[in-house]
Amino acid sequence: MNEQLNRRLAFLGILIIGLFAALFTRAWYLQVLTADELSEKARANYVEIVIAEPTRGRILDRHGVVLADNIRSGVITVNQSRYAPGQIDFVLEQISTLTEIPIETLKSRLENQQTHPLAAKVVATGLDEYGLLRVSELSLPGVEAKWEMSRIYPQNEIGAHVVGYVGAMSRGQEDRLLQMGYLPSERVGKSGIEQIFEGDLHGKPGRTELEVDSTGRVHRILSQTDPTPGSDIYLSIDADLQAATESYLRQGLIAARKTVSDDSGFFYPAIGGAAVVMDLRNGDVLAMASHPTYDPNWLVGGITALEYQSVFENPYAPGALNNRAIQGLYSPGSVFKLVTALAGLEARLISPRAAFYDVGYFQIPDKYGCTGRCTFYNADKAPLGIVDLSSAITRSSDAYFYQVAHDLYWIRGDEQWAIQDMAKLLGFGSQTGIQLPFEKSGRIGDGDVKEALFESNPDAYNPYGESTQWLPGDNINTGIGQGFVSVTAIQLANAYAAFANGGTLFSPNIVEKVVARSEDRFGSSVIDFDPRIQRIAEFPEGSGVVREGLHGVTSKARRGTAWRAFEGYDSSGYAIAGKTGTAQAEGKNPVLQRKKEDSAVFVAWAPRHDPRYVVAVVMEEAGFGGEAAAPVARRILEAVRAYEQRWPDPQVAFIPPRPECPEIPEALRGYDAFTSYVPEGCPWGIQVPRANNPEDVDGDGVPDLEERSQ
């Protein structure tokens, strides 16, 4: 063995050691340093997740009429991303000839859907078996013809704003929904009940985890859960009454368009309006109409651009998708005098039977040093002569309430904002809490509101640089429901309901119950919406005179403002009480470019002495409340009467009694021995968060009454 050989063998040995060190290092790197990351990849490798879409729950009216349902529908989807730009036309042409849908329609459906650009888009729905067969025979790449569960609204536009509609998920919500187990093709609720009860309607998707090998063959089922169908939502509305309400509102608007305005000499535009029928004994909404309206079926299967424009971007029917009953903000006009009257009584400024001489206007006395507007006229400057509180309401004397509001302005201390406080007590200025999305809270003007408005946007609210202080004129305007006051139709109905039923202010319910359809709980209700009381108001002495004034609104003998509309009304056992309102709208009509016409408002309850139902009608730019809105309300009230005869069994007339709360000294309230003795719902009792607790519907443990008053 020579030296050289030994050296070379040593070199070989060292080389081998080096190579092994390299292998060892690499194994350390893979199995210790990056092990977690690679394990995750390994799991993704062999687990395939299959998601089964659950059946969406239905939406029904209170008697079981189906308003939203699912049907099997043949759809054609086209995946645009499979084609180079411009190449898709050839495909659309073939689909067009088979389905007889014009190619422009297909194209616009392809372009106008707000979904992921790589996702397949629905271009045609409602195909039958034959249609699907013809399309699948083409075997075009990226084109699929298949059965799908599709949403259908069998009553078309009846209750459209309440029920809402479903559509493809928007980009913003996509990530969140996909994480919750939605399929990219699934449709989600976009408005109304469909949106707000999405979680209940959707159900739980089924999920199967499969162990698959490299060729995709399934070796094992790792886990499997069946889809849980979504729950049915029973609304409190009655489909027939809803249809009647919508129809009468539409007819009323059409009639108003044929009437010439005395102010401008043009026809009233009467573009839209809202009407609400509510059971004032428990807060159930029986009908809620909004005009202009739409058929939600249009929106399910991809609407064409032209259709969309003609329906939803029509300047003569603006905001068809908006539910004006909860989103439309209107000046209430004279309807608001109920609030002013109650505030005046509360502050003991009004002697109900004292005579007041209505000279047709009201002037702020000189001793108060008037700034701004100083003289306020009646609607048509007509002097009504001697009135008292009752006839001031019946005949809608502005001067009377100018005086009341002016006097209230100069009160200081707790009752400085008597009108505003009374309005808030009756639920104005805050959401009513109805189970619908996008509810507006409206506005009750006081000093802070005025200042905030003027400062936030001086150009719009204060073009002449007026004082931001709350002036007597502001209070006077508020007193007759003008100026810084805006309310929704549902608030009007709700406030009059509270007054009519003796002071119980409800959160209106539009949903009666949510009924499960899952196997284990089929048919049992998940959530029952019992009447929800917001607060119980106590009205001041003399409110009986206000009531008397409202009773006279249809009386010709008492010169009620709506007597003409109710001429010939069969009032046997169903006489009404109510108030008309004609509200000046500020600003210009954006389409017609002229001053806005007056809005017509009418709120009424019936029967007069056993109040059961309240109806509120608001019509934009439609003229006088007594001439435009009252006839609509009359026909709706007739429909309500028919409804009561159709369903003679007593409606839920249950007002849950308030718990009697024993007095416990404050020092002892923390102790179990005492608190366990306190009934549920009392302010210092044990708070039990419970879904069905009528006083705590949102389930946060704090009674809604307290929450709202905070």
Add this chain to the structure above:
Amino acid sequence: MNLPLRKELRSPLRYADYSLGLVATLLALIGVALNYSSTWRVLEFNGQDPATYAKRQILFVAIGILVMIGATFLDYRLYRDFANQAYLIVMLALVGVLFFGVERNGARAWYELPGLTFQIQPAEFAKVAVVIALAAFVANKDGNLRLVTLGNAFLMLAVPLGLIYLQPDLGTMLVFVAIGMGVLLVAGAQLKHIVVTSLIGIVVVIGMFNSDNLGGPALLRETQEQRLTAFLDPTFDLQGASYNVNQSQIAIGAGGLRGQGWLQGTQTNLNLVPEQETDFIFTALGEEFGFIGITVLLLLYAYMLARMWFVTRSSKDLFGTFACVGALSMFTFQIFQNIGMTMGIMPITGIPLPFLSHGGSSTVVAFGLIGLVINISARKHLA
């Protein structure tokens, strides 16, 4: 007194390095276990006996052990005398396989014998023949490697390389290069010759890669080119060329420190790493036994190679040293290349992992070479 005589009379079996045989057998048994774990699930799924591959491997191991024992008994110096004949026979077999062999995975490298469930790969046996023939040739020159001798040695390597290129089987070719490099390096090739031949080798490899670009015929198949591209760029074509190396690294990494346990590896069970029972058997070990298992395996291999290295030093004649170096080079290259490729530090080539990969020819040849080394170790006292 007559110490040499007494030594001469002593049985060689006294000096034989039995531990090599034991390690080889142990490795082969680990191989059987891994053969089972990497095939049972798919076989069961297909309704076959889940132990089909393991049983066959047991048969190969048994044959291999017999061959190893047989190779130990005959004095290794006899092999030297028949080196040229053996070389010639194997070369003929390599020519024959091009005409009569069966094609599998695109390579015509196997003889199919009637009545047998397995095929015979002559290239594996050529490794043994080339080790012996090259060692004998270099030993005859007494370690004096002039340029002519070196040229002849290259020629001895070039014939099997050319024949295997025609099959084609790039991996096995590289094994021959490794054997040649190891033997010639240790035998005393001069540094300048090594540098020059390395340069030529590099030029040839680059030429082969680009032969189609240079106007000639494509000498390398597309898959081979892609595999090398995939090695240089791990994200290249994850579903195609890089699939294998990507999946095998995932499998090894998923094993972690302790492994998923025998028969529990998902990558292994679900056939996500192709060629798992043969070239990629190391991934089964990595996934199911983890870093601990890999460490044990590498230590076993290291022990085996270390023992062989000591045998090269203790051999009394040059033929024994060079033959042993040839075997050592071959094992080292195959182990490093195979494990390195599964872990992504070497490009993918079809080389079996000695004793572990499923396969008759490679197992038998590995045992045979171990037998040869034991043989040399047993006779180190003979001058």
